Amino acid sequence: MSEGTMQRRAQREQPERAKRLTRVLVCAAAVPVMLVAAGCSSDSGSDEGGDKGASASASQSASPSPTVRPAAYETLPEACSVLSEKTLDDLAPKAKSGKEGPSDDVSTRGSCSWNSLDNNGVKGSQFRWLNVSLLRFDSDTTRGPGDELAQDYYDKQVRDAQSAEGAKNTESEPVAGTGDEATAVRYDLKKEGTFKQQTVVARVENVVVTVDYNGAGLAGDKTPDADDLMKGAQKAAKEAVASVTEANGTDAASSPSASKSPSASASKASSKD
Incomplete structure (x- = not known):
């Protein structure tokens, strides 16, 4: 190249x-x-x-986990055993035994009823019906504390008794010395005879006790005295509340709720139709 x-x-x-x-x-x-x-x-x-x-x-x-005040009472007594034999003899003398109501959980709900018919032959007969129901509320993080849930139900029970269908001469009054609060409602009902209805609703902590007691004179017998019936209903309510506290290991006599004054919400009311 x-x-x-x-x-x-x-x-x-x-x-x-x-x-x-x-x-x-x-x-x-x-x-x-x-x-x-x-x-x-x-x-x-x-x-x-x-x-x-x-x-x-x-x-x-x-972020704290949601909490709620625990319920005071965790169980209920057997509904048919909340009243003494003496009280049952006084209020329903001819009742052979109590009839337990249905319940899907006896620790939260229970009831028992007694029927008594004292036949006096040609003079007629005396009828008595007694029912005790118990409802316990657990505390719930979404619904609230058990005692507040019981308070709501207590108020509803009182309202329902005060507005019973067909009721005449309705009267309400607070009851002292029975749970945290108690209200007595009385009225008349016309059926075969004049039935004198007495309802006592009481709340102790997270449990509501409702006592229904009515009486009538049938077939010509005289109508029972409403005041006597109310005394019996209040006695039954007080015994039922004591049974609830005892079932949960609390002495009713020393319970703070036993000495509380009547509920302020139990307004005295009467109406005549």
Whole structure:
């Protein structure tokens, strides 16, 4: 190859080498920039995510779990055993035994009723019906404390008794010395004879006791005295409340609720139709 030819080839290759060298240098310079950018982006995302995760975790751990005041009473006595034999002899003398009402859980709900018919032949007969029902409320984080739930039910029971269908001469009054609060409601019902209905609703802590007692003179016998019937109903309510406290290991005589004054919500009312 001639010297001139070699010189021209060298002249052509020199620019090509220069271009390749320039591209290498440009790429080499770009790599650290990309690495730095990638590193910054990665670190920033990691720190931000970590901060958010830590904040969320701290927030969750700082939020207290919902709590509610525990219910005072955890069980109920057997409904048919809450009254003494003497009380049953006085209120339902001809009742052979109590009839237990249905319940899906006897620790929260129970009832018992007694029927008594004293036949006096041509003079007629005296009828008595006595029923005791017990309802206990557990505390619930969504519904509230058991005693407040019992309070709501107590108020409803009183209202229902005061607005009984067909009732005449309705009267209400507070009752002292029976649970935390108690209300007595009386009225007349006309059926085969004049039935004198007495209802006592009492609340002790998270339990509501309802006593229904009515009497009538049938087939010409005289109508029983409403005051006597009310005394019997109040006596039964007081015994039932005592049975509830005793079933939960509390002495009714020393219970703070036993000495409380009548409920302020038990307004005295009477209406005559």
